[in-house]
Amino acid sequence: MDSLIRRLEAHRVGESEGSCDSGHTDESAGGTMLAQKLIPTGTLGPANRGRLLQALYDVGASSRAELARLTGVTRGTIGGIVQPLIDQGVLAEGEMIPPKEAGGKPGTKLWFSNEARPICAVLLLHDRVSACLVSLEGEVYGQHGAEFPKNLTDPSDAFRIISTCVEEAIASGKPILGIGVAVAGMINTETGAIVTVSLAPFLNGFPLEAELKKRFGVPACVDQDTRALLVGDRWFGKGRGRKHFASVYIGETLGGAIYLDGRLYRGPSGAGGEIGHTTVDMKGRICQCGRRGCWETIASSKWLTEEAKTRRLPQAHSLDVSRLLSLVNDSVPGARELLQDYAFNISIGLANLQQFMAPNFIVIHGDIVRGGNTILHLIQETFGDLVFHRPGDEIIVDFGASDCMAALRGAASLLLSELLNFVI
Numbered sequence: 001m002d003s004l005i006r007r008l009e010a011h012r013v014g015e016s017e018g019s020c021d022s023g024h025t026d027e028s029a030g031g032t033m034l035a036q037k038l039i040p041t042g043t044l045g046p047a048n049r050g051r052l053l054q055a056l057y058d059v060g061a062s063s064r065a066e067l068a069r070l071t072g073v074t075r076g077t078i079g080g081i082v083q084p085l086i087d088q089g090v091l092a093e094g095e096m097i098p099p100k101e102a103g104g105k106p107g108t109k110l111w112f113s114n115e116a117r118p119i120c121a122v123l124l125l126h127d128r129v130s131a132c133l134v135s136l137e138g139e140v141y142g143q144h145g146a147e148f149p150k151n152l153t154d155p156s157d158a159f160r161i162i163s164t165c166v167e168e169a170i171a172s173g174k175p176i177l178g179i180g181v182a183v184a185g186m187i188n189t190e191t192g193a194i195v196t197v198s199l200a201p202f203l204n205g206f207p208l209e210a211e212l213k214k215r216f217g218v219p220a221c222v223d224q225d226t227r228a229l230l231v232g233d234r235w236f237g238k239g240r241g242r243k244h245f246a247s248v249y250i251g252e253t254l255g256g257a258i259y260l261d262g263r264l265y266r267g268p269s270g271a272g273g274e275i276g277h278t279t280v281d282m283k284g285r286i287c288q289c290g291r292r293g294c295w296e297t298i299a300s301s302k303w304l305t306e307e308a309k310t311r312r313l314p315q316a317h318s319l320d321v322s323r324l325l326s327l328v329n330d331s332v333p334g335a336r337e338l339l340q341d342y343a344f345n346i347s348i349g350l351a352n353l354q355q356f357m358a359p360n361f362i363v364i365h366g367d368i369v370r371g372g373n374t375i376l377h378l379i380q381e382t383f384g385d386l387v388f389h390r391p392g393d394e395i396i397v398d399f400g401a402s403d404c405m406a407a408l409r410g411a412a413s414l415l416l417s418e419l420l421n422f423v424i
Helices: 001-008 045-058 064-071 075-087 155-170 206-216 225-236 301-310 321-328 335-357 366-384 405-419
Strands: 024-028 033-036 091-095 108-113 119-124 130-133 141-148 179-183 186-188 193-196 218-223 245-250 252-262 361-365 398-399
Touching: 045 064, 045 075, 045 108, 045 405, 064 075, 064 108, 075 091, 119 155, 119 405, 130 155, 130 405, 141 155, 141 405, 155 206, 179 206, 179 225, 179 405, 186 218, 193 206, 206 218, 218 225, 218 405, 225 245, 225 252, 225 405, 245 335, 252 335, 301 321, 321 335, 321 366, 335 361, 335 366, 361 366, 366 398
Parallel strands: 119 179, 179 218, 245 361, 361 398
Antiparallel strands: 024 033, 091 108, 119 130, 130 141, 186 193, 245 252
């Protein structure tokens, strides 16, 4: 595993390897990506290793023979890739598999080792920071958190709090592979610096990735929180094995990320994902970004609270979607209409995303998930009425996780993708 860390520090696989299209993708009718064919030359070992590990994540514990079949190479080629990963403690041998033919050799299942070094995952919000350890299987442990003082203005003080949180997390386990950070703000992914964090201007321009590398001496990767959610869905969640899907966060803010044709979409220097600031009402409310009629102004949890006050629902100041459902169940006047309006407002933005990029599978995270199947079914119904349906297409909207675990797994997945040469 140490060699993988040294390799990441010394060399990242360039576009000639990471974006090579010479592999073949097996895809079911439902749009599920099973595996890419390995690159058959000996000069692209890191890329082949990444594709093999991608296949393993997608299909689960597999034998060498199964991996050879999925990736289109010989068992000998698979063995040449797998054995160093076993020696480095990344993979481990599992249960025995009887041979399918008489006289054949029994195989063993390969999966990620319990002894492999974990990744430290960090979620950075405008008012607090959380850190934990995430295993290569996605297990979360050693979680710690801290709030920023309300009078905080110095970025060095903020970094001291972040570093302390990381130290507390890594103190509870074995040495780490690196640090992945999901930030609720705009990130320059070429430099790993924070561009801006709403409500936390003291973090604007801070070179977080460079400072973490300097402080802890391990690889680090920093990206936007919604993109981290998507990468977490890709490896550990409902996007696992899919070639096309989107992840959307709906809470106090709105954001999204797209995975198209087996790749995470990033604009120049990490731009994009600001779906909450797409315009849905030219004469609508002023958004916190200063523009008028953003999707966020009609579909965030803040809108829900403000609208509850306007409609004079009881205890509107503390109303969220789960409490709104309680009011609906109690037949409180106006509650059902507000719930239906909220579902419709959410569906508008989701439909715009589907019409433009056609991910066909959208995973929703955030506060809205606490509404459960009741509001999910309302969203699915109104969303279905707003999008075009092509013959043979299956378009699905589903809920992911509501808590920070999904974002923390996503932060770890950012680093995992860099470290193991996954194409994202």
